[in-house]
Amino acid sequence: MNIGEASGRSGLPAKTIRYYEDIGLIRPDRSGNGYRDYSDDDVHKLRFLHRSRGLGFSVDECRQLLALYEDKSRASADVKDIASSKLTEIDRKIRELTELRHTLEHLVHACHGNERPDCPILEELSEHT
Amino acid sequence: MNIGEASGRSGLPAKTIRYYEDIGLIRPDRSGNGYRDYSDDDVHKLRFLHRSRGLGFSVDECRQLLALYEDKSRASADVKDIASSKLTEIDRKIRELTELRHTLEHLVHACHGNERPDCPILEELSEHT
DNA sequence: CTTGACCTTCCAGTAACGGGAAGGTTCATA
């Protein structure tokens, strides 16, 4: 199938699919007219990529996961390691964002938001060392 | 003062300070030898930038905040708007990450992580439509 | 035969810097 259909079936934009080919994630066949020709297996991989990217894995981590997926002899522990460290990373991001949220919320509530120029938000941004 | 001291006082790397100059956020003087020469006010702005970047504002939002900060006639409501929409954005990010966290945690717990090749994580990534 | 929807490659830009090269300046010290 052409890239348009592969795009529709995988949910990835055609541009992204070409990019994934550029960086060596997939290698579709070519038809006689030079068009890329995707197999069902290719689409399967594209969906795998779409889903793992959506779960926050970097493209490089996706590459590792895809390699593990295709390696029938790999241990599940290898995959679990990648997922676990990603989980730790997500936890850290959530903690940071939550902290940031508290600070910002405090500032937004402190600001009366009227026509007058005095603003606790800017004062805080300005004075804090 | 030279960029090194401005860096030390603001907490921003010299590279970042030069970058902020490139994109027009600050305009320090130049000494006779061609070195950048930062005033206390410049350092004040740099600290402002450091802090607002740390609060998750984009460089462009920082530019707006800095402009508002320097505009003595601005209404505090203008500032509050920017901060509020940033707050909404942070909330969304936290929600997304939390959801993602649940999915990943579920997968990690489902995976026994041993030497055997069967792995629920990869199965999920592969099968999910 | 033409029109429009596909497809191709290539080039450039995004955000926000970081690394490093090649070279000038300043200051303390031997």
Place this chain on the structure above:
DNA sequence: TATGAACCTTCCCGTTACTGGAAGGTCAAG
């Protein structure tokens, strides 16, 4: 006075994961 370290300068490339657009080839329908 020389020299070496520690500054500073500009410039260019690399990063991440794409997205947009231009110029042009292909294909099916009317």
